[in-house]
Amino acid sequence: MNLNKVFGLYTVGFIVVTILIGIAEAVFGLPNRVIGWIFMGLSMGIYLLIGIVTRTSDADQYYVAGRGVPALYNGMATGSDWMSAASFISMAGALSAQGFSGLAYVMGWTGGYLLLAVFLGPYLRQFGKYTIPDFLGERYGGHTPRLIGVLAAILASFTYLIAQVTGVGLIVSRFIGLDFNIGVFVGLIGVLFCSVLGGMRAVTWTQVAQYIILITSYLVPVVVLSFKLFAIPVPELTYGRLLERNNQAALRISADPGEKATRAKWAEEAKALGEKLKDPAVPEAEKEKAKAAQAVANRQAAAPAAEGARLEKYLSVPTGTGMWNFLALTFCLMVGTAGLPHILTRYYTTPSVREARTSVGWSLFFIFLLYFTAPAYAAFARNAVFTNLVGSKISELPAWVNLWAPAGLFSVVDKAGDGIVQFADFVVKSTDFVVLATPEIAGLPFVITGLVMAGGLAAALSTADGLLLTIANAISHDLYYNVINPKASLIKRLTITKVLLITVALISAWVATARLAIIVELVAWAFSLGAASFFPALVMGIWWKRANYHGAVAGMLVGLGTTLYYMVGSRFFGVSWFGTTTVASGVFGIPLGFLTIWIVSSLTKAPSQQMQDFVVSIRYPKTGGASAAIDAGH
C-alpha cells in the first residue's frame, strides 16, 4: 500500500481515538489511570503490529531497511530516533530553570545537523556500508580502526541507552502507577519486539509512527494555551509577550518585602545547615542529606533578578566562564549530533545520495518543530507559576498544583508562615513538571495528559530502539562477522544480532533499575564521546585522502582518551581545565583528535593509491552505493 495513505490513515485514526477517549472522559468520567492504560496499550500495540508486519531476515532489509526509505520518512524516523526522553520531557523544564544558558541544548541539538549535512551524510551514503565501524574498517584498512569504532559505538550508545530506559520507567510508573522496575521491563518489550523481528526496517517504520504521536502530543497543549491567552495559536510567536510579563514579575518579586522575608528564612536555613556540616560529630549519611537540603535552601534564597537589573537572570546572557561553558557545551552537542552512530546509520537507508541530502533537511525540520517550541513551553509554565500560583492563599492552591504536587515534582511550603504563596515558597524538585503539567495549566482534560504520556513514551522507546540496534550490529556485524568469523552465514549473524539485542536490553534495564544519580550527565557524556571519537576520523576519512590507518587509530584513541579522562576527572576528582563543566568534556578531545590524525598521518606512509582514488571518487555521486534497492518497505 501507498506509504502516504498508510501514515495518513494512521494519523487520522490516532486523532479520532484521542477524541473518543476525551468524550468518554467527559461523559462517563473515565478515571485518569484507565486513560493512561488505554494510551499505553494502544501505542504499544501499534508498535508491536508494525514489528510483526515488517519482520524480515534479509541482510539489506535488516541492517539498512533495504536502502529504500524515502527522504521524508527517513527524516521523520531520524527525528524520533533523535529526540529522546530528555528532549521531550526534560528539555523545556531545563530551560525554565536555566534560562539563557539552557539554550545551549536547543542550538546544539539542531545546529549539529548542518555539520552532518555538509560533512558526512551524503558521503556516507555514497560509501554505502552498513555501520559506522564498517566505514572506519573499509576506509582505513585493518581491524584496529574498526574495533576502536565498535568500542566507541558501544560506549556512546550504551551511556545514552541507560538514560532512555530510565525515561521509560519514569513515564510508565508516573502515569499508570506501575512500579519503576516493572515499568522498565514493560517498555523494553515494545522496543525488543520491533528490533528483533524486523531490524532496521521495523525500527524505521515504528519510528515514523512514533514521531507522529510525539510531535502531536508536544504541540497540542502549548498551542491551546497560546490560543487561550493571546487568541493566536502560534506559541513561538506569542511567548515574547510572556517573557516580558515574566520579567516584570521577576523584578517585582526581587524587590517585594514579603518575598524578601521568605528568602531571608531560606538563607537562615542554609546557614544553619552550613554549621551542621562543619560539625565533625554529625554522621556521614546525615551530612549528605544536609548538603542536599542546603543546596535547595540556597537556590530558594536567591532572588530571580539582580538588584537594579533591567532583565531577570533568566534572560541574561552569562559572561566569563559562564559564556565559555555555554559555547563549549553548544559545540560538544553539535559535533556529537554529527558523531552519534545511531543517527549516522540512518543515512545509509536512503535510496540515493540526493535523497540522503534531502533527508537531512527533513530530519532537521521535524526536529526543529519540537525544539523551536520548547522555549515557549518554559515561558508558559513560568508564567503560570508567576500569575496563578504566586500570591494565592496556601489554603486555595490552583488545580494543577494540587494535581501534580503528590507526584513529588514540586512542593509549595509556607516558609515565612504568612499564609500566602511567595515565589520562594515554590520548591521545584524536578523541572519535568513543565511539560507534564502544561495540559492542566491550559485547563485541558486529562486525555491530553495521556497523550503527552504516549508522546514521552514514544520518544524514549524510539531512541532506545535505534541505540539497541546500533550496539547489537556493532557487535554482530563488525566484531563477529568482520573480525572473528567472516564465513558466518547470514542466518547465524542475524541470530547472534537477535540474541545480543535481548542481552543488551536486559543489561541496560538492570543498570537503569539502579537509579543512578547522574542521568543528566550521561546524556551529555554520550555526545562528547561520540563527538571526540567518531567525528574527526569520519570527517578526515572523507575529506582528506591522505588520512591513513595510523592517523585514524591514534586520533580516535587520543580523542576518546582525553574525553574520558576529563569526564571522569571533572565529575569525580576535581580536575578542571579553564573551569569547563563535565557535560562539555568533549571540547578538548575533538580538536586534539583532528590534530592527531593530521600529524600522525603526515608522518607515516600514505594510504594505497587505490584507496586515495576511491576517497576522491565518493565526491561524485554515481550509483546508489554498494547495494541499492528500490523496495520502499511496503
Place this chain on the structure above:
Amino acid sequence: MSELTQEQKESYWRYNVRLTTILLVIWFVVTYLLGGVWAGALNEITIIGFPLGYWVAAQGSLAVFVVEIALYAKLMNAKDLEYGIREEG
C-alpha cells in the same frame, strides 16, 4: 552515466567546497557570535517582547539551520543534474 572529465570534476568539487564554506561561516556567526558572545549586547533590543539575543539563541538560529540545510540539498541536487549525475539504482 557518462564519465565526467577531469575539468568537470574539479569545477563540481570547487562549487561544493565553496557552498560548504559559506554555509559553515553563517552557521558559526549565528551560533557562536550572535547567539553566544554578542547575545548580551543584542539583548538591549526588544522585539515583540523578545530580547533579541535570547531570541536568536532560542528561535532565530534554529530557523537559519533549517534554511541552510534545505538550501544545501536543493543547490547540490540541482548541481548533480546539471553535471548529468543521475544516480540509477
